[in-house]
Amino acid sequence: MGSGVQEQQAPLAQGEVSPRTPSRQSESLKQTRSVINSLFSGALAGAIAKTAVAPLDRTKIIFQVSSARFSAKEAYKLIYRTYLKDGFFSLWRGNSATMVRVIPYAAIQFCAHEQYKELLGDYYGFQGKVLPPLPRLLAGSLAGATAAMLTYPLDMVRARMAVTPKEMYSNILHVFVRISREEGLKTLFRGFTPTILGVVPYAGLSFFTYETLKKVHAEHSGRLQPYSYERLVFGACAGLIGQSASYPLDVVRRRMQTAGVTGHTYGTILGTMREIVTEEGVIRGLYKGLSMNWVKGPIAVGISFTTFDLTQILLRKLHQMGYTAR
Template structure:
């Protein structure tokens, strides 16, 4: 009913006759609102925890991606150590404030929309309450990543700029926005947008697909509906490994295009950027530069992210259940 009250014949009046007593019901809209809110909160927290954990490695990877210096584990270690000596320990997290400004809404939107896309495809294909088949599972992940990217892209560009520039150049996030708008125009805030969207389709699709598939297979083989936390970390690590490996060259291209204004290059198109990178550095060394570091950073970050999201979701649902019982 519109007033949220449902009639139920469960009471007895003083003459011993049954009478109708009102009992509260939770509307479907109210339940869905709580579900969306839970997904947003869990996703935001998951993204913040994961990205902060790997921020020094992420910054180091970006610096190599946008330069012509040859990448190796030894050189990456030297860069981290030199940065620590010259700029201090906290400088390893330079740009992380911009990362948080971007990743909190990005992760919140991505995880939340993924849950909603799963429900949408479930209703279309008749899988309500059960795992989606492979194709809808892949589409749900790809659409979630695309939606989050479209809504938060300028924040990703700002974060890349702060990661590759000295702290004297940009004092804060607002300074980056103002400086870029004045010197390069507002269009610069979406430089590298196309390769980012193209790259996020396989990345998000494969990541979510792999994680959801591994959870489904685990439930079927073990008989346990919920994996242990360390199992979730392993599933997330596999998801990150596959997803990032599939889309890595486009990640290099978008970083080059994002930072063109401060590196002296004039990258204009995806193919043009790829050709220039390959001509200067070679196919593998150029387009896959830093991938070995991503094989360390990526699985850790994605594993932490998926695990944190799931566990936070479970915790919030338990807290809501306790709260409703106490009422």
Template sequence: MAHGVTVHDHQGAVLSLPPSSQPQDLRSRWTALDTLLCGAFAGAVAKTVIAPLDRTKIIFQVSSNRFSAKEAFRLIYCTYMKDGLLSLWRGNSATMVRVMPYAAIQFCSHEQYKILLGGHFGFQGKVLPPLPRLLAGSLAGTTAAMLTYPLDMVRARMAVTAKEMYSNIMHVFVRISQEEGIKTLYRGFTPTILGVIPYAGITFFTYETLKKLHTERTKRSQPYPHERLAFGACAGLIGQSSSYPLDVVRRRMQTAGVTGSAYGTILGTMRTIVTQEGVIRGLYKGLSMNWVKGPVAVGVSFTTFDLTQDLLHKLHQMGYFTH
């Protein structure tokens, strides 16, 4: 007798799909592959949407110039007038190379960590309690960051340099390796991980908590797309604000080779920034732009992931992908 496939939605609840003639291990591989594909697509869409703002934020983060919304949009306008519209997406190819595997690994590992923690804490097939929910997000973000960090370094270098300096992604890797050493590709790794732990944990936790509260209040199993966007925006706003100073520190350390500054340690970098620029104007430089781009990026990412995963689940139900 054929049995339905059991998968877990984003709240950890069990969903039963109709019977399939496919072996269970094949269906399990499909579920993991679906999550990887949906995560990669979600990350690509979200980052492309906010790429000009992201590039501008990085440029301010690694400089000592005072940040303001007026100066940020003046920089965008001057870049557009000098180098053309596509220059606003400079470094986006490196971003795609990094963000697609990063998002794929993060979303896929998040699903796996939820299942693992659900079994460990005795909540298999149920909504995880707050602490495991927070832990699953932190572990997912840490796993993705560890596996894709050199690509983040390359993306930061391409964002803050003229196009004459680095012609493409491989050129960045080769020049950094030859001129500064392989270890430079991991400069800023520690503040990245320290920032990812609260950021990813709080972001996933907030999004899933809002979805859980929505289900309890409305009795609808799934939010509408605009509700998902709002939940993702709230998650991004809270998550990025909590870890932003470490984001500034890692950018300074990543780009030290091209800005001429000596940023060797986390505390040393923080001390230099605070001494020269102050706490708010230094460690939180560009945060107001993050309040614009961060919620948009996270909202688009989570919504795209949910909707594409729902679409693939429906296609599986309808009998597609049977070979």
């Protein structure tokens, strides 16, 4: 017929999918698989990274919440005294609480980051491509804020276990019960505001730096996938930049979280900052332990990003192998 008449298609049989439209069920399964893979990869990444630096992390928290002057020598002495007094595994005290918190936190953060990247890619018309700088920064910030909001009380518990003697709290549940009974449920959210204010630049800059370095690397090397050691370096740079930018707020939230056991009554962010600066100064107070963070932070973030990427790649390969074998 003439060009103005459209060709009519034969009606589809029951259960048949049009070759011109992808199966909604298939797309839904693909999306679900992607979310599950991101959750698992993020959980594994967080667990491995935090366990690797747990002794340094615990030492940093102890200095953050005290008025003692920090130095590498004093940090070493603290680690060594802890080892002599309580044994090697005491260096990981509070790590069980860290795992309870970091596994869901990292799982949610990495999964949320993948979802926010996809949403922002659709919004800005960059589906399947690397996002422009501003959406790239926004995706990381939103991912960090989402994870922090959903897991905050666990961070509070972890901080308490890290700075108290093991006789005070026997396990994670005991921390929750004792804080709720003696200090009230609101205490579990003490330090929440500085946490959110700190995690937005931290997560935003971390994800932004890592994604940007991978993009620049691909453009200059011609390889879409960096080597493992390159991922570690990119992650280390991301951790260094992200943690340095948000560190004073990290000190403030630790002081507020542990106020019940240190004898202070920190109430507000500005009030806490003012008291820290008055008693200890800006550098020795708000940036106490930063040099240790420059050691442990890049290591932890590098391991975290690398583990996530490699686990994602492995899961995709395993799925493709399973699909091919059918």
